[in-house]
Amino acid sequence: MLSKKTKYAFHALTYLGKNKDKGAILISEISEKHNISHKFLENILLELKKAGFLGSKKGKGGGYYLIKEPKEIPLSRIIRLLDGPIALLPCVSLNYYEPCEECENQAQCGLNKVMIEVRDETLKILEMKTLQDILSNE
Amino acid sequence: MLSKKTKYAFHALTYLGKNKDKGAILISEISEKHNISHKFLENILLELKKAGFLGSKKGKGGGYYLIKEPKEIPLSRIIRLLDGPIALLPCVSLNYYEPCEECENQAQCGLNKVMIEVRDETLKILEMKTLQDILSNE
DNA sequence: CATAAAACCTACAAATTATATAGAGTAAAT
DNA sequence: ATTTACTCTATATAATTTGTAGGTTTTATG
Known part of the structure; x- marks a missing residue:
């Protein structure tokens, strides 16, 4: 949320x-x-x-x-600015990366790999949708 | 996160x-x-x-x-069980719906409409990916 | 049957984060 | 000079998350 x-x-x-x-x-x-x-x-x-x-x-x-065009403000930028990472795990975050403490080997962590896919799909939406989309709906 | x-x-x-x-x-x-x-x-x-x-x-x-097959355990069910809503706003949550306090008219809220789309796209991924996908990656 | 092992359950404590407030500072208009 | 309204830093309060304590129940086994 x-x-x-x-x-x-x-x-x-x-x-x-x-x-x-x-x-x-x-x-x-x-x-x-x-x-x-x-x-x-x-x-x-x-x-x-x-x-x-x-x-x-x-x-x-x-x-x-x-001072920016609404279509130049993707949801992702606002969320990152105020809420931080969009990724579901720190070890998968592009902008706020941190290794998982409890993980010995990130390279062979299946959760890591799946969450990278989830992140990429999520970003597709949040980078595409902009303030303009919100405005168009009001 | x-x-x-x-x-x-x-x-x-x-x-x-x-x-x-x-x-x-x-x-x-x-x-x-x-x-x-x-x-x-x-x-x-x-x-x-x-x-x-x-x-x-x-x-x-x-x-x-x-006691369940890994492919019968979508990420969405685990996340909802332990973390609650997947939606980004309460007024858009399927399982944990609550109206926004600061919103007078949800029906004409552009943020609401956009977040419904984000939710639907997010769910597509989280319902498709299962424990099996994590296991296959280890 | 006694003992030990291990899950079950409820409640609470500590730590962290999110939300909100206070109050003084700076810039601009009139 | 005065009022208005953004700027800045610090702090207070509330909520949530994370972790702990301590006892109860069930089961295997000698």
Whole structure:
């Protein structure tokens, strides 16, 4: 399951996507529309900004806005940013690899091999689906 | 990511699958081979037994053994049993459905719709891959 | 029948992670 | 100068995961 953080990120991105032409949008506006704690959302939007998805403007009339095309934001990138690995095992993660402690020989671990296949299939979907797909469905 | 519980379950099932002809296998044997806490593994094997995957024998000479064919044990069933939902959102889960608190209208939520597609694709893989696939790779 | 072996069961403890909050700092508009 | 709103770091709280304790039941065997 996605963490709330990631789920909120998707809601926020979707909201910003829908209001692309309205300039900077307040954190408060998003947090109210989606019943998300203002402060919590603040952190999330900041992360999205640092990662290059959002721009922001301080002070009166400020807020956040999308700086990438929705179709250039695959679900996989948002999930990885906020939730970490997409793979089901650390020993199979492309971006967050770690060897399994309890595994003596990863090279001959059948679970490892199967989970690589699962990862590849999962990535196919999550890299193909983008924010644009979410927007098109609303 | 899978919890350790689920990962251990897969290791245990694989071990039991490989030793199908040897009768009942001790918890200790599995926990030692895979560096898993004995007591923790005890709980896991018990769950797998209650769910109908394993049989057991008490007392001296006792232990656990597979009572299902490896090809009849899809990854999805083990993951659901020990980790819960496979879907990325509660509002999209087939087995553990819950509405999203922050969502006013699920019917017109684009995230919901996209996640249904992701779920269906994910399930295709996890229902197709079975314990047999893990065993074949060792 | 006594003993030891090993699964069964319930409850709890410790550790980790996720969620949320606090409060001061910085930039911009008016 | 004042207000507004994002920025940053640190901390608090809650939930979940992981692991442990200790006793009970069943079975094999001498």
